[in-house]
Amino acid sequence: MKLIYEKSSPGRSGVQMSSIKISPTEEIPEKYLRSQPAELPEVSEAEVVRHFTALSRLNFSVDTHFYPLGSCTMKYNPKACEAAANLPGLTEVHPLWPQLRGGGLLTQGSLEVLYKTERLLSEATGLAEFTLQPMAGAHGELTGVMIMAAYHKDKGNEKDHIIIPDSAHGTNPASAMIGGYEVVTIPSDENGVMDFDLFRDALNEKTAGVMLTSPNTLGVFNPRIKDICNAVHEVDGLMYYDGANFNAIMGRYRPGDMGFDICHLNLHKSFATPHGGGGPGAGPVGVVEKLRPYLPVSRVEKTKDGTYALNYDEPKSIGYISPFYGNFGVIVRAYSYILSLGRDGMLGTSNRAVLNANYLQEKLRPLFEEEYKGRCMHEFVYSGSCLKQYGVHTLDIAKGMIDRGIHPPTVYFPLNIPEAIMVEPTETEDRDTLDHFVAVMEELFDLAKNDPDKLHAAPVSTPVGRLDEVKAARDMRLSYS
Amino acid sequence: MKLIYEKSSPGRSGVQMSSIKISPTEEIPEKYLRSQPAELPEVSEAEVVRHFTALSRLNFSVDTHFYPLGSCTMKYNPKACEAAANLPGLTEVHPLWPQLRGGGLLTQGSLEVLYKTERLLSEATGLAEFTLQPMAGAHGELTGVMIMAAYHKDKGNEKDHIIIPDSAHGTNPASAMIGGYEVVTIPSDENGVMDFDLFRDALNEKTAGVMLTSPNTLGVFNPRIKDICNAVHEVDGLMYYDGANFNAIMGRYRPGDMGFDICHLNLHKSFATPHGGGGPGAGPVGVVEKLRPYLPVSRVEKTKDGTYALNYDEPKSIGYISPFYGNFGVIVRAYSYILSLGRDGMLGTSNRAVLNANYLQEKLRPLFEEEYKGRCMHEFVYSGSCLKQYGVHTLDIAKGMIDRGIHPPTVYFPLNIPEAIMVEPTETEDRDTLDHFVAVMEELFDLAKNDPDKLHAAPVSTPVGRLDEVKAARDMRLSYS
Amino acid sequence: MKKTPFCATSEQDQAAMFQELGISDFDELFSAIPEELRSDELNIPEGLSEMEMMQHIRKVASKNSTDLINFCGAGFYDHYIPAAVSALSSRGEFYTAYTPYQPEASQGTLQAAFEYQTAICRLTGMEVANSSLFDGGTALIEGIMMALRHTRRNKVLVDEGVNPIYREMLRCYTQNLSVDYQEVPLSGSGVADRKTYADALDDSIGAVVLQNPNFFGCLDNLSELIEKIHEVKALAVMSVYPMALSLVETPGAMGADIVTGEGQSLGLPLNFGGPYLGFMATKKEYVRKMPGRIVGETEDAQGRRGYVLTLQAREQHIRREKATSNICSNVQLCALRAIIYLSLVGREGFLDVGRQCMDRAGYAWQKLTEIEGIEPAFNRRFFNEFAVRLPKDASEVVSELIDQGIAAGFPVGRYYKGMENVLLFAFTEKRTKEEIDIMVAKLESALKA
């Protein structure tokens, strides 16, 4: 498809902008001004609408396709939560208004949303206090690491590293590093969870903390979680819970109850806020009571007269991790989602997420020639190695799936499973969709055996076939000219 | 694609509805109640979203395709006008509120929109007064015919028929008939306009009026319009202007100035309100001063204190043609569109609509082997007869166009042109689009000559090929069971 | 030069096109038209930028009060509309398409219309439905005209329980036609008066027009009356409130021949009176007499299922003055909203909404009839609407409450002589106990004053 710049033609104009003048033009010396206007497109409004409408239709998305992308919790994003977040009463508020003297009273609605969302997340995780400021999961991790650092500094602990299992999401080690720590990586055991003995060996007085995902990216819940927590706490380390997979346990288990000290949640996963083709998300962080003083400012508080107010006066706080209060628009979606689910809905959701994953795992097991290794949680990983004999790879299966109108599962992750294919159906899919997925997978396996070249050529139904990524990296055509 | 009923499965549920009870259940005797719930679909919200999103993508539309459908003015529908019409302050008002005593003051905004839109349309058409109540063009025609009847009755005129040229839109004769008149049809002359002599012959004391479209559906402006008006007025007949093609003349000519007494406008054509896949539209009717008393009630009036009020006290009014004030949501779109255009924009719009049509007419003339017969207005008609020698019909061209991503022009209308193909590009298309249309037409003509079977097989890119209309009418499968 | 908004042609494009056409200005395009017809410059303000236009409309909109607590129904109701209805119906592919004349390029609109027709059949218990008419009022008129065409008679009996707004319309539409229009007063209990009908029914009658629940909210079972109507070979035309069909006996089961109604409550905002959704359903035997577009199922050459506009020989673009109706554009997008709404709430949810409406009305009935001086107008057999008789003029009471932010109902006196003290209350699932309590309290004090 043509780029919007390629549709541009001099003198065409889009939305009519105002041209009212109320003051005489003031001459700004030339050296402060750009010599040429920015070469933005010159297209009619109709053309812009057609262009981006057409672009949108090149995407797979939850609204159009089953999207069982493991580790990403691509559940349905309720339209009412969108409507809630788009209320002008919420979107048209300047974030500085509550910081003007007297302005807090004019933004009570927004502050209430923040306050109540924090309370709900605290209850859902069993942690004392939440900050909603982190703007994604990785940002939450970094915030958590900074809180760890502030805690250790405050207590005079000398810590230099964080322990992370090898199955962890890449953001975990990256966040630890950016937060100022060394990373000690622990391999997984044969069940796919962090090897307990190797972990014990690595743990020492210099351990600032441990970052864990449970269930982890394999969809496996670490049964020795309590033991790990105890061991870490013995060296005054802190347990960090990567809650990106919270959809598996919501309403049933709580990180706080398990012994975790810090936890981030991905609102754009478990809490049904849409992923936006890459974001925005939100990664609120919860902490146990003893870590409360280190949370970023501002804090939203309920005053004695029942109004909400911002508090910046927290001397031990790590400071500003966001300009304001986080991705408010995302938070409203999550808040409205939680209100919709309620107590029973939380548990009902995770129950069905896990049920759907187990159902698929069970149905697909014969195909992948996998032994029964126990139940999974909200997702599971199979290996496509069994197809190697036909010269077919997981990638081929993925591309074949695209031709059949299903977004492929996550592939080649986690790295420790060869030809990994990681499926997370989520609870918002019905049984017909799951059964259809199984049928498609069967069809693809048949094709792998009987006509592998068809799979190698896939996808054929998309506007482009497999793209040359090496060329992209080599040519570095990163903008239109 | 499966029907939503075919996706239904017992016990699945969509949007969570409230189940709060505040009163004890009252037993209504069974005979008043239905014995079985209506068999509505049982599907999740996600499934509904996917279903209708997928359905939408089966459509051609202005937002996705060039749509030069003659006589339909498929111009771009500005998104701001949509946004204006969707403001809750406008959509959430009950139409009976202003009719409650004291309620008028609570609906001043909506009444203002009505009042001001009437004024703007009056100015644009040169007619004294408007009613916004008609809910489509045909409804406007019927309203106009009723006004005619009321006028003649009031004046004691005995009238029994309305004169209509054969090129008129089918709604004209249908409306005249439903309004209680006989229809006298006048053939077109060689220029495509109503034959003047035959018209003169038909005109007599029993003529209630004449319904004309100018420019007519051939895109031809009747140059003898004044003569016609004068002749009709001599027998105290009324001139009705079918303003569905107003886009050709807006800002340049006004029906009132030409001598028309009654006129409807199609807001869903000239005034950029979207067509909705068939409606809703709006067909406001304007009249000259002497017909004002017959307009339907209610009338919106500006009172001395500057507030707006409804007036139902018009003894000569034809009465209620709509339950309320017309398709208010459509009216808001048109109102905001007119405000955006303004004085110059009105003329600029019709100028460019006519320019685009002439440009296409010119470029396509060689292809259709048509002689130059003068300029067209906002649309033009060519005959596909030249392709008959290859066994190709206009319909084949239309279907081939679909495969090339363009919605076909209107075909086989008007009926007096064999193999008619009627093109109305509108002003919101840019020259690239027009040139592309020409190129596609050339390609199709080539194909017609060299490989006509390809065209007979078209369309092949759509979810279904040509559908068996005879079977549809014979089987009469009009609902799912 | 000021740009013409929304126009795609640049000055450069324009110059090139002028050249192609051999002209030097726009006026030349119109040279065939007598110069004297040219109008003066319009007396219309200059165009506004999008921002200015939106600022203006927002200001205008803010002059409306939308926070009234509403108990006004009278055929038009503020039900809750799930967010997905607008999210889906506002997709450009739906709302910027034309009537589906090219079926291969319009299967979205067509299939949705077919699904909608199916839903209307299932709600009403009828065999066939069209794909929409303008509104409940014009649908009813079309229904009557259809009945008269079928019976080749010209006399209509219209029950006074039919919405008086529609009856005003009926009078307007029939005034120049040779239709003998007659209204039948209600019985003392507020329903169709069996006795009057027994007297009036004879073989001059083409159509009898009924409404259930009627304007006063009263429920009836009209089966026997309809049998009587059929005995004289007249057709029973029934106007219905589709939300009531969640719980109330269907017109189909009662034997109605033509069913029409206002579909606004199925996912359309009140929108100050429109666009709304007229629906019509009938028996299969009458389908060729039915006005409006109809979508039918068929196949392509490969046997793939698809949908088309069918039975078009009834329509104006083919039959011109002999058509069943003059309707061309209908309200397809509103029908789309209705089928989306019905799919979203689904079988169970639709029952839930119906029960909620009934529940709120039941509670209010209890509270209101406890107030001294208030008498029920009719008996307690209603879906979500009922009338009470106040000790004073209902318009006055409503006026007092409106100043306190409550639209307390519709005073029926305007349309029913002698019922100036009668107030009609409507309840949807949106009304809360608290709101009803407030209204009842304020009403009580207004009556005392």
Added chain:
Amino acid sequence: MKKTPFCATSEQDQAAMFQELGISDFDELFSAIPEELRSDELNIPEGLSEMEMMQHIRKVASKNSTDLINFCGAGFYDHYIPAAVSALSSRGEFYTAYTPYQPEASQGTLQAAFEYQTAICRLTGMEVANSSLFDGGTALIEGIMMALRHTRRNKVLVDEGVNPIYREMLRCYTQNLSVDYQEVPLSGSGVADRKTYADALDDSIGAVVLQNPNFFGCLDNLSELIEKIHEVKALAVMSVYPMALSLVETPGAMGADIVTGEGQSLGLPLNFGGPYLGFMATKKEYVRKMPGRIVGETEDAQGRRGYVLTLQAREQHIRREKATSNICSNVQLCALRAIIYLSLVGREGFLDVGRQCMDRAGYAWQKLTEIEGIEPAFNRRFFNEFAVRLPKDASEVVSELIDQGIAAGFPVGRYYKGMENVLLFAFTEKRTKEEIDIMVAKLESALKA
């Protein structure tokens, strides 16, 4: 049983699935997990129906005042957003997609990102841009870390003209890292103090952080300063306000190495602080050091052009603790809004908006500086924002005006000691002459009181 909202499985489905799995309740699915970990029932209210939820949120939203006349900017501005921005970005295909890991199924997101990257390059005058970072603050931090990584130095000079909110963030993010962070006070005329820089610049400096227009709205041409920075082989990191780039000299032309900024003004609502849009652009030579996703153009086997995520070896999912950043999810949808916005307003319209902002600010400057007791804080060289010194505490004045419905600006004293009387005003094209006049009048009387 109450249904679980949004879940698709019916009870019947569930029973069948239980059977397939050989279980009889959900708990069995979790039998491998120690029972002791099971939490109690959550102390969270029961779920709300969609209607109740929306009623609640609407009530909450109504507790905000959105009709304040706003002159508060400070880096975050209420520009007009054309309606098509939301109409297009709210298409489900865009906002319910994931990161485009499967390029063939994500060309919509990818091409739009490529177009966005191009627009950022053209606005800033830089060679390459990434496809978004969280916000202007984190983008600036990433920019600094990138500069330090590149120069392998650890000292940063940060101009006090950089938004103090961002400087708070910089202090937060660098507190545990071995970064030597130093702030440089403004010159008397409110811009980067050339003298201080001349003294401070040496080869220990890795990055110098500037902002133009700076927090006080002052415009500068930083070319010479940047030359000096380059002389010590440090990188110039510049934070910019993209709307100003309609008219103001580009950072590219001034020689900046890394450019970041807050893209909120390009079609995003203020939204109480987020989601916003961090952008980053740099020179081609630094692209492999740049954090965040980057979209590149390539081809398929048939030579058809397409777009992919490229240079991924910089990123956490491949490099883990050695990545250029920990960022994973970004704000792609906000970048989409920005490119839609920029396409809609286009080359000319963007200039119009810039001129309007400047025009409003110019008018207000005139009016405000006429008031006795008000002094300009700096000189008259600004885009849409400027600061004045009041004769009394600015917070107090603002507080008085806020009660009258005006957010009169941002009192800078909170972040700049000794400037308690200084008030920073911002103007967008949305502000009218009338609104400015009202504000000026009220301010004048507040000063008299």
